[in-house]
Structure formats: C-alpha cells, structure tokens
Amino acid sequence: MRKKIVGSSWKMHINSFDEASTLAQGIAERLGSEEEVDLFILPAFPLITMTKAMFYGTNIKFGAQNIAVAEKGAHTGEVPVKLVKELECAYVELNHAERRSMYNETDEMTAIKVGLCEQYGLTPIVCIGETSEDIERDRSRMTLRTQILWALENASPAFREQIILAYEPVWAIGQAESASKEYIAKTHKMIRELVKADFNEDLSNKIRIIYGGSVSPETALQLSDVEDVDGLFVGRFGLQAENFEKIVNNFKGESR
Ligand code: PGA
Numbered sequence: 001m002r003k004k005i006v007g008s009s010w011k012m013h014i015n016s017f018d019e020a021s022t023l024a025q026g027i028a029e030r031l032g033s034e035e036e037v038d039l040f041i042l043p044a045f046p047l048i049t050m051t052k053a054m055f056y057g058t059n060i061k062f063g064a065q066n067i068a069v070a071e072k073g074a075h076t077g078e079v080p081v082k083l084v085k086e087l088e089c090a091y092v093e094l095n096h097a098e099r100r101s102m103y104n105e106t107d108e109m110t111a112i113k114v115g116l117c118e119q120y121g122l123t124p125i126v127c128i129g130e131t132s133e134d135i136e137r138d139r140s141r142m143t144l145r146t147q148i149l150w151a152l153e154n155a156s157p158a159f160r161e162q163i164i165l166a167y168e169p170v171w172a173i174g175q176a177e178s179a180s181k182e183y184i185a186k187t188h189k190m191i192r193e194l195v196k197a198d199f200n201e202d203l204s205n206k207i208r209i210i211y212g213g214s215v216s217p218e219t220a221l222q223l224s225d226v227e228d229v230d231g232l233f234v235g236r237f238g239l240q241a242e243n244f245e246k247i248v249n250n251f252k253g254e255s256r
Contacts, residue, residue: 002208005164005231006220006248007040007125008238009065009093010047020047024054026241032058036252038231040091045079048087063091063125066099067116069109081113085120092117095127095151097170107150114151118159125164125233126151127212128191132171144187145194152199160199161206166233167191172213173235181222184211188228217243220250 014020020043031039032055040061043051051062064087068078084092094113099105110126117124128147130140144167152160167187172179179187188209196204211223212233223229232251238244 002206002230003038004036004251005038005040005208005210006234006251007038007042007091007210007231008234008244009042009096010044010239011065011098011235012044013236013239014043014047017047017050020050021054023239023241024051027244028054028058028060030241030245031248032060034059034248037248039248042091042093048084048089052088061090063089063093063122065093065096067092067094067113067122069112071116071119081116081120081122085122089122091123091125091164093125093127093166095147097127097129097168097173107147110147111150111154114163115154118155123162123164124151125166125210127166127168127233129168129170129172129213135171140187141190141194144191145198148191148194149198152195152203157203160203163207164231165191165195165207165209166212167209168212168233175214178211178214178216178219181226184223184229185226188226192228215247217246217250220247224251224253 014023040063041051042063042065055062064084067081067084068075072080095110114124128144130143134140134143169179191209192204195207208230209228210231210233211229215232215234216237220232234247238247
C-alpha cells in the first residue's frame with residue numbers, strides 16, 4: 001500500500017522571510033498534525049532554516065529544490081548535499097523542467113544527484129515529463145522512459161523504492177489548469193508499466209508517482225481516486241495556506 005504524499009515547491013515565488021514565515025506558520029497550524037498523507041515543503045535555500053523552525057514538532061517535512069552535482073570542491077554558487085543533510089532536509093527535488101530549460105541540467109546530472117541523495121540519506125523527488133514537442137512527434141513514451149531510466153539506474157535496488165517520481169508534463173506547468181484527469185491517469189499507468197518493464201514488478205508496485213503541473217484544489221479532487229496517482233506536487237496554487245490545506249483535504253477525498 002503506497003502512502004499518499006502531497007508537497008509544494010515554493011520555487012522563487014516566496015522570496016522574503018516575512019512571506020515565508022506567514023505561509024509556513026499557516027501551513028503548520030492547519031496541517032501540522034496530518035497523519036494520513038505525507039507532506040513536504042521545498043523553500044528556497046536561505047529559507048530552509050526558518051522553515052525547519054516553523055515545522056518543528058509537526059508532521060510536515062521540508063527539503064531543497066536542488067543540490068550540486070558534486071559532493072564538494074570548486075563549484076561557485078552551488079549548494080552541497082552535505083549541508084542540505086545537515087539542515088535536516090528530508091527531500092531533494094531534481095530535474096525540474098525549469099532547471100533543465102533555464103540552467104541546462106541534464107539526465108546525467110540527475111543520475112549523479114540521485115546517487116548523492118542515496119549516499120546522504122535524502123529522498124529524491126525526480127521530475128519527469130514530456131514537452132508539447134514530444135507529443136507532436138509522438139515520442140512522449142520514449143522521453144518518459146529515458147528520464148525514468150536515468151532517475152533510477154544509479155540507485156541501489158533498495159533505494160529505488162524510496163525515490164518519488166514526479167510526473168510533470170512540461171506543457172502543463174504554469175498554466176491556468178492542470179492536464180486532464182484522463183490524460184494524467186493514462187500517463188501514470190504508463191509510467192508504472194515502464195518501471196515494471198525496465199526494472200521489476202515489485203518496484204513498480206512500491207514506487208510513488210505524483211502529479212505536478214498547475215495543481216489546484218479542483219485537480220486534487222479529481223485525482224483523489226485515481227489508482228496510479230499517489231500524490232501531488234503543488235506550485236502556485238499552494239502559496240496560500242488555506243489553498244494548500246484544501247488541496248490536501250480534497251486529495252484525501254474528504255470533500256466527496
Ligand atoms: P505550477 O508549478 O503548479 O505553478 O504549474 C508546478 C511545478 O512546476 O511543479
């Protein structure tokens with residue numbers, strides 16, 4: 001049985017301590033004792049210590065939006081995995097479409113970072129997803145398969161079960177609405193089948209696959225009963241505590 005998980009990356013939308021503390025406090029008050037669903041928040045690096053303090057004693061975990069591709073050394077401007085671990089982060093987001101398109105991150109870098117996460121005991125949330133060009137050229141399956149292989153291959157069989165695959169169709173990020181329920185259900189099923197074919201059935205049954213891309217309270221309601229959707233990765237529509245709570249509760253199926 002896969003436990004449901006809902007998380008949010010604040011990207012750089014939250015860019016001040018004031019905003020971060022208001023939002024983290026609101027989330028802690030509303031969802032701090034949540035047990036049915038795993039929860040995580042990924043703030044910008046300098047906000048991690050404050051977020052950690054706000055979530056102290058709650059069930060809400062936190063993490064980083066990225067780590068450096070190397071363990072240490074001459075990597076100006078990068079953040080080492082060791083510090084992320086020492087800050088007591090639980091999760092690290094990897095391979096987000098914005099990192100790929102704006103900062104030239106590659107599958108190979110993702111694979112190395114997954115290895116670093118395993119070494120330091122951090123759970124990677126690896127984003128995968130096709131672009132609209134992939135759809136036009138009828139190569140979505142191939143793109144997803146390639147990304148899954150890079151995400152999982154550099155991890156030990158035991159660690160692979162912990163990795164979270166975040167399916168984020170690139171064309172559905174930053175839009176007014178998420179992809180349709182049917183499209184998401186179909187693709188999540190395909191992702192699970194790809195994991196089964198390239199790795200094994202046990203892993204495909206255990207690995208959590210979450211959906212991201214313009215997730216709103218409505219999306220959460222629609223996806224709450226979709227078998228292969230184990231969680232949600234929330235962006236803009238989770239930047240108000242009340243909305244984030246609604247997303248979590250809707251996904252639990254509480255408003256059905
Ligand atoms: P969005 O972000 O919900 O603002 O589209 C989603 C994401 O990129 O994870």
